[in-house]
Amino acid sequence: MKGLTKRSDDFAGWYTDVILKAELADYAPTRGCMVIRPYGFGLWENMVVQLDRMIKETGHQNAYFPLLVPESFFQQESEHVEGFSPECAVVTHGGGKKLEENLMVRPTSETVICSMYAKWIQSYRDLPVLINQWANVFRWELRPRLFLRTTEFLWQEGHTAHATEAEAEDETLKMLDVYRVFAEEYMAIPVIPGPKTESEKFPGALRTYTIEGMMGDGKALQMGTSHNLGQNFSKAFNINFQTREGLREFVWQTSWGMSTRTVGAIVLVHGDDKGLVMPPRLAPYQSVIIPIWKDEAERAAVLPCVDQASKSLQGVRCKVDDREQYGLGWKFSEWEVKGVPLRVEIGPKDAASRQAVVVRRDTGAKQAIPLDRLGDEVRTLLGTIQREMFERAAAFREQQTRRVDEYETLKRVAAEEGGFIHAHWCGSAACEATIKEETKNTIRCLPLHRERESGRCVSCGAPSDGRVIFAQAY
RNA sequence: CGGGGCGUAGCGCAGUCCGGUUUAGCGCGCCUGCUUUGGGAGCAGGAGGUCGGUGGUUCAAAUCCACUCGCCCCGACCA
Numbered sequence: 001m002k003g004l005t006k007r008s009d010d011f012a013g014w015y016t017d018v019i020l021k022a023e024l025a026d027y028a029p030t031r032g033c034m035v036i037r038p039y040g041f042g043l044w045e046n047m048v049v050q051l052d053r054m055i056k057e058t059g060h061q062n063a064y065f066p067l068l069v070p071e072s073f074f075q076q077e078s079e080h081v082e083g084f085s086p087e088c089a090v091v092t093h094g095g096g097k098k099l100e101e102n103l104m105v106r107p108t109s110e111t112v113i114c115s116m117y118a119k120w121i122q123s124y125r126d127l128p129v130l131i132n133q134w135a136n137v138f139r140w141e142l143r144p145r146l147f148l149r150t151t152e153f154l155w156q157e158g159h160t161a162h163a164t165e166a167e168a169e170d171e172t173l174k175m176l177d178v179y180r181v182f183a184e185e186y187m188a189i190p191v192i193p194g195p196k197t198e199s200e201k202f203p204g205a206l207r208t209y210t211i212e213g214m215m216g217d218g219k220a221l222q223m224g225t226s227h228n229l230g231q232n233f234s235k236a237f238n239i240n241f242q243t244r245e246g247l248r249e250f251v252w253q254t255s256w257g258m259s260t261r262t263v264g265a266i267v268l269v270h271g272d273d274k275g276l277v278m279p280p281r282l283a284p285y286q287s288v289i290i291p292i293w294k295d296e297a298e299r300a301a302v303l304p305c306v307d308q309a310s311k312s313l314q315g316v317r318c319k320v321d322d323r324e325q326y327g328l329g330w331k332f333s334e335w336e337v338k339g340v341p342l343r344v345e346i347g348p349k350d351a352a353s354r355q356a357v358v359v360r361r362d363t364g365a366k367q368a369i370p371l372d373r374l375g376d377e378v379r380t381l382l383g384t385i386q387r388e389m390f391e392r393a394a395a396f397r398e399q400q401t402r403r404v405d406e407y408e409t410l411k412r413v414a415a416e417e418g419g420f421i422h423a424h425w426c427g428s429a430a431c432e433a434t435i436k437e438e439t440k441n442t443i444r445c446l447p448l449h450r451e452r453e454s455g456r457c458v459s460c461g462a463p464s465d466g467r468v469i470f471a472q473a474y
Numbered sequence: 475c476g477g478g479g480c481g482u483a484g485c486g487c488a489g490u491c492c493g494g495u496u497u498a499g500c501g502c503g504c505c506u507g508c509u510u511u512g513g514g515a516g517c518a519g520g521a522g523g524u525c526g527g528u529g530g531u532u533c534a535a536a537u538c539c540a541c542u543c544g545c546c547c548c549g550a551c552c553a
Contacts, residue, residue, distance in 0.1 A: 003485095003486080003502095010547095012547075012548095013546095013547085016546085027545080027546095029544095031544080031545085083552095086551075086552095087551080087552070108553090137553090139552070139553075141551080141552065141553095142475070142550085142551065142552085143547095143548095143549090143550090143551085143552090148553085149552070149553075153553075155553075202553095210553095221553095222552095222553060223553085224553085225553070257553070258553085259553050260553090261553050262553095290512095292511070292512055293511075294510075294511050294512095295511095298511095324511085326511095326514085327510085327511060327513085327514065327515055328511065328512065328513060328514085329511095329513035329514040329515085330513085330514045330515095331513090331514090332513055332514080333513075333514055334514090345512070347511095347512050348512085349512075350512090357512085440549095474553095
């Protein structure tokens with residue numbers, strides 16, 4: 001692709017170029033906002049279809065709550081207000097008049113939803129409440145980046161209410177695992193699930209769990225979060241219920257979200273110098289057929305083969321690129337930057353031998369496949385690509401991960417190598433802050449299934465019983 | 475919000491320092507026609523601009539000055 005910044009030259013510039021040239025998105029006239037273009041939205045829609053299915057399969061129902069939240073509602077949970085106020089947009093006027101009460105544009109929907117839950121929940125028989133909504137939210141970010149951090153973004157936010165603390169914790173972890181499976185099996189991105197530290201948790205939550213992925217430059221990206229809200233919101237919004245025993249209790253809540261940011265993760269993890277590489281299970285087009293001919297005779301020979309190929313690819317999201325105004329090189333480059341997993345070329349030579357030339361986007365590997373086996377082979381190849389993309393990402397993460405025991409080493413690795421650093425940490429916010437200050441690395445999470453290992457905090461030397469993950473984050 | 479950079483045709487840029495043969499150019503793209511097609515095709519013709527905005531200096535401003543708006547990159551805050 002001409003004009004595409006090399007990934008190794010300037011990773012950030014490359015990222016922006018890929019998104020623009022692949023036509024995933026474009027800058028909007030509104031500051032900090034972007035337009036998700038049809039190709040990018042097609043990817044998001046495929047993600048939505050799968051994630052939505054998984055959310056429903058775990059017993060949740062979709063609903064929709066309003067974009068605007070009365071300021072007074074928003075202010076009911078103190079930690080929540082403190083965390084979100086700086087990044088909220090506020091509506092002060094409506095219908096040409098100053099409003100009696102300001103309306104917050106939701107940065108997340110806990111408060112409106114809780115106000116409704118207070119109304120809907122009376123008895124233990126009303127529990128659990130398992131609701132999800134697909135929505136847009138606004139966070140006034142100071143430094144926007146396409147997909148990764150935009151003022152408005154799309155996401156899914158689940159909000160549940162339970163009778164017991166244990167049930168809420170189960171729900172929190174269950175949805176975290178839904179995210180893990182989605183990231184690994186659909187996005188082909190290995191992630192590390194685990195709780196956030198106190199300083200990194202969601203404002204108002206008891207505990208926040210995250211799935212952390214490693215991007216192609218070794219930096220970490222939080223790809224989804226699941227919060228155990230405890231009774232913080234139910235107390236603030238008075239969401240109580242009568243137990244079987246006749247007692248009044250506050251519900252235990254969770255919330256969890258995954259956003260369009262993850263589209264950025266797909267670019268950052270799988271992309272290369274030619275552009276995007278789409279994981280087959282989410283790709284808007286899984287294959288593109290490019291017919292080749294230079295006169296009517298060849299066209300007549302090739303077209304039936306294209307039809308046959310196209311028919312044999314039933315069930316594969318396939319596009320036939322028969323645009324005549326573009327040359328072959330142009331088409332190849334275009335579908336490469338867009339990351340279509342498989343390119344199927346059919347020209348006169350192929351037509352003569354009843355075959356197609358199939359080229360993998362991820363490896364560039366090229367092979368001739370007889371037309372009568374094309375459907376099966378393509379389906380198999382798509383599976384192989386999906387699996388190998390995950391394996392490559394996992395191998396890369398492995399290669400960019402260090403175990404470090406000395407603070408000096410941590411500093412050096414953080415400065416010179418980047419990537420994930422597994423190190424001991426005593427659990428104090430002070431050490432966490434010092435390390436962040438001095439190395440730009442933050443604790444991404446305490447891996448859920450980390451091995452018990454006694455050691456000493458890299459910062460203060462106090463005892464620790466397991467390693468945490470440090471990394472520079474997006 | 476701090477530091478840096480950039481706003482000139484749809485996109486990418488030159489011209490700005492040192493104001494004046496500049497009628498504001500170039501490449502790509504776009505439109506018309508013909509020829510082309512196994513890795514970004516060729517020829518011919520054509521359309522397209524309040525030089526980000528406002529104000530100032532001057533006989534004369536894309537060019538100098540002031541203010542302003544917007545965007546990008548790097549930090550602090552965040553999904």
